[in-house]
Amino acid sequence: MNYQDGFEFEHRCAAFLKTKGYRKVTVTPPSGDQGIDVIAYKSGVKYGIQCKYYSAPVGNKAVQEAYSGARFYDCDRAVVMTNHTFTKAARELADKLEVELWEHCSPGRETGKFRKLIHAFLFLFLLAGIAAGVSMQIFQYPKPSLLNYLDVFLVITASLLGIFGWRFLSLSLLSGALYLILFFLLLFSGAAKILPSEVLPVFLLPAVLLSGHAIFLQRQKSSDSDDQDSTDHQKILSNQNTGKAYTRLLSQGLRSKVQFLSSEEADYGEKFLYHIDECSAKDLALLEKEMNRSMKDHYRLQRISNSQFYLHRIPKKNKKNQDSSD
DSSP, X not given: OOHHHHHHHHHHHHHHHHHTTOEEEEEOOSSSOTTOOEEEEETTEEEEEEEEOOSSOBOHHHHHHHHHHHHHTTOSEEEEEESSOBOHHHXXXXXXXXXXXXXXXOOOHHHHHHHHHHHHHHHHHHHHXXXXXXXXXXXXXXXXXXXXXXXXXXXXXXXXXXXXXXXOHHHHHHHHHHHHHHHHHHHHSTHHHHSOTTTGGGGXXXXXXXXXXXXXXXXHHHXXXXXXXXXXXXXXXXXXXXXXXXXXXXXXXXXXXXXXXXXXXXXXXXXXXXXXXXXXXXHHHHHHHHHHHHSSSEEEEEEOSSSEEEEEEEOHHHHHHHHHHO
């Protein structure tokens, strides 16, 4: 891989992320990027993404760079995005550092070229519609009539919807439907006498292309929904596994058997509910102090009854916000 390939891949990845609903997508400067190539936002989450265009599986180094780079840019999530796959070691490290791995990402040039081609095609129809409207007003050709004015309105409206509503399913469908209506109206208007019969089917082409694009958007939306459901399910399982992992530590610290009950997301991090035969506020306070002394994140142990308590895990970057909210 040469530098030009990697640089081009970064910009193609950034353009691809925009089509997937990410906002404020920016490519970092080539020099001094601290391991992050693209920064993007989605649903209030800031992503730091390293892009790797490789002909072999991506290894540990990329995961390490994404992790440190995301911290440098104060990102909420670190990501490595590649056209290939990842080594086993890279997957293990990513799981440990909570770095997301996006493999088989190949945002090709073809999609962008297809969009530009269709937009140019629609722009020509837009100009043709405007020219026809001006011609009717100035030269009375074709002859001004309600049907001809309707044709002009449809071609201009359909073209504008197709150009500016390209990313939206409903607008793409509406644009394609308007072009289809336009085709049938042209068969019964004065344009059918002016245009050669071989030209009329051309007005069907944008209807077909936009309808096909709308189907693509629908499938993409369904795929994104399935991916989100899968991600949410994996996140729930991950939180449950994390909650269970603390059980042994809590049992040792409280010198009593602790049972994990449930987990849930919180604005500041995560909280886990546990059951114990009996616990005192003093024992929880001592264990909380020890955990915060020896562990990376900030922890709070909250007694809610004689037999139940919450463990709050607060990432250090969110500790200040949590303290102020208290």
